[in-house]
Amino acid sequence: MKKVLFNHAIKSIFFLNILLVILIVGFIFIKGYKIISLKFLFTMPYNSMTEGGIFPALVGTFLLTSLSIIFALPPGVITAIYLNEYVKNKHLINIIKISINTLAGVPSVVFGLFGFSVFVKFFGFGVSLLSGAFTLSIVILPIFISATIEALSAVPYSLREASMALGATKLYTIRHTVLPAAFSSIMTAIILSTGRAAGETAPILFTAAVFFQKNLPDSLFSPVMALPYHIYALMTEGTHPEKQVAIAYGSALVLIITVLFLISLAVFLREKRRRYVNFKH
Amino acid sequence: MKIKTTENYKIELLFSAVSFFSLLALFLIFLTLAKESFHSIKEIGLIKMITSSEWYPTDEENPAFGMLPLITASLYVTFLSLLISIPIGTLSAVYISEFAKPKAKLFLKSFIEIISAVPSVVFGFWGIVFLVPIIQKLFDLPTGYCILTSSIVLGIMAVPIITSLCEDALNMVPSSLREASYALGAEKHTTIIRIIIPAASSGIFTAIILGAGRIIGETMVVLMLSGGSAVIPESLTDPARPITSAIASEMGETVVGSLHYSSLFTLGLILFVITVILSVLAQYISSKYSLKLGKGR
């Protein structure tokens, strides 16, 4: 009796858990899908944000995430290469890994403060696309490094051996054998990090995002609208909350779809490759 | 003649320098926060800020920077959300690791990972449109924005995070332990309660610490749902202003360089120190633990 109860309790709690999230996403989906249309996606907002679309927010999020990936890519890949291919000292590996994990645990609003003080003020970039992208790039760096290390360590050692036995240097081996072999998994890491960057709000709160903009951003130094911030702003700062809720539903749904699509794609690709690798060896 | 070697020490040096970027970033964040908060710490004093309970930073004649209400609110919300997410999270992990069939296991793990990526602003939004009116009606409150609402939403949000961390911990338990227990005729629930959960306990503890770090630093949900009142909350249905919420909402209205501005960075510094300690502690425990189970690298 006790046993049956225990097993059932665990199962029902698990499905309650899944159900809750499905409920949340489903709720927003049902309320939001009617609002989404091509017009909603591709027109500017007007009439003090009570009508029109979310085009500038989409563009802003796209620019912010792409730029932050571009900034995070070089240090991320190099750190992963160094940790996976070069460093032999265990203590050094530990120090670097601990700092990566710790960086991953820093609250996003703290990154926002840091970005404001350093990029907005100290470097004088102002509240801008550039400041926001730099801040976001530090936020996603730990995620990107971890995923890239996984990508590199999946490349079989025998390939490195083959290359070195032909007289290649370590650097040549990395450039011509390891990186090409890991290319698609590094792409997965990029997709994963993009998904994370697209949903972040707090880091861009004081570094990049504005509530409303008449025109699309025309330089790295213009502030931008961004999808997650847009949802927050519509719900808290609007002048006509009752009219703006509909737009917020639409924006939330677009954000959910974008983020979940990117993350699912990355997870799917990764799992597929993991299974393939398992079969091969 | 210059000897060619396979290693290129200049490149290695460059790479190692870049690899310390994460450590450097941590230091820079700390330095920046320290530098910006210096003004308020010097003027008012850290102890006084932390222990006094009047937070009126924008009062023109007599501004007060007592952080106790904000810190209390953060602790309340974190504690309550953990109360929700720990049981659901750990038990869900037990389900995935011990009950689900191998194929379903892979799928469920991926599923948990995917839903843990739902942006926090979406949870905040859902809280506003769905939960706030319900809580308001249920408890007959003037407003549904309160500690309870934000704790519930935050708790739900933290469940997948805790689930996946706990699942990793349960996975580390060698299957030989399971087999040994089953071979002695123990049933599944006995094995789980007596063997697996104790063996994974420090991993689960690590998961909880990491989860706590995430929750205390989470911004958007508490910003959108806590109600924003900066007094020490007396009941669950009181509105409150946790640390992250104060930083996020007040940074926009403060004057750069003012005492208020500096005190917001002090809040950031406190948050940073708490999360760094939690994170390092969790890693320390988990490295000891994996060594003990012989699965350390």
Add this chain to the structure above:
Amino acid sequence: MLTLNIKEELNKTEEKTKIKVKDLNFYYGPKQTLKNISMDIYEKKVTAIIGPSGCGKSTFIRLFNRMDEFVLESKSEGEIIIDGKNILEKDTDLIDLRRRVGMVFQKPNPFPKTIMENIAYGLKVNGWKDNFQIETRVIDSLKKSALWEEVKYRLKENAYGLSGGQQQRLCIARCIAVRPEIILFDEPCASLDPISTAKIEELIMDLKKDYTIVIVTHNMQQAARISDYTAFFLMGEMIEYGLTKNIFENPKDKRTEDYITGRFG
């Protein structure tokens, strides 16, 4: 006594020494995996190293192209002299050494690139730029490794599409494309079927006229079939070394005899 016999026997033949190993010791951490090994390996001959697994035979030949570089906490003593130069010395140009001493591994390890790119890899490592020259050398190498007929219309296809045996011959082609002087084979047929094995063996016999070959194998028939000289290793020591014929037909050491007649599991 034993060494005297070997010397006597070897002096009869007039071989040119390509690799001279002198008092070689190798340590992996606190464990000594090679003990006091001295032997001469002769030019344009096939030398087989046999012995039970864990006897140090792989470790031994991996020193010839210094693949021990990647083994952490290892230490070597003694000398390995190739063309008058001790390659264990610190100032050895490892890149040049590996170009002269090629290696074929136990498991086929082609790069996830096209067949053409696989063989061109070593050439590009050596700074070859001219595509025509590269292509000529690739085709030549494929012919020499008896793979040309099977792949001549598929040069631009991924090497992973080849069978295991073909992949291993591709790895041999990749190795000989850079025209090494010595080729090390580390159990090249361990993961192959009998037919592919036969092809590789045939190929090794054929390559002998141009290259000095050292092959590690746990397959005694294989050693007997293809090698001119055989060394028997046991627990890091070289027990016996001599003409293959003598080792197999008339072993001088009891342990060699036991191993060859299958008394060692």
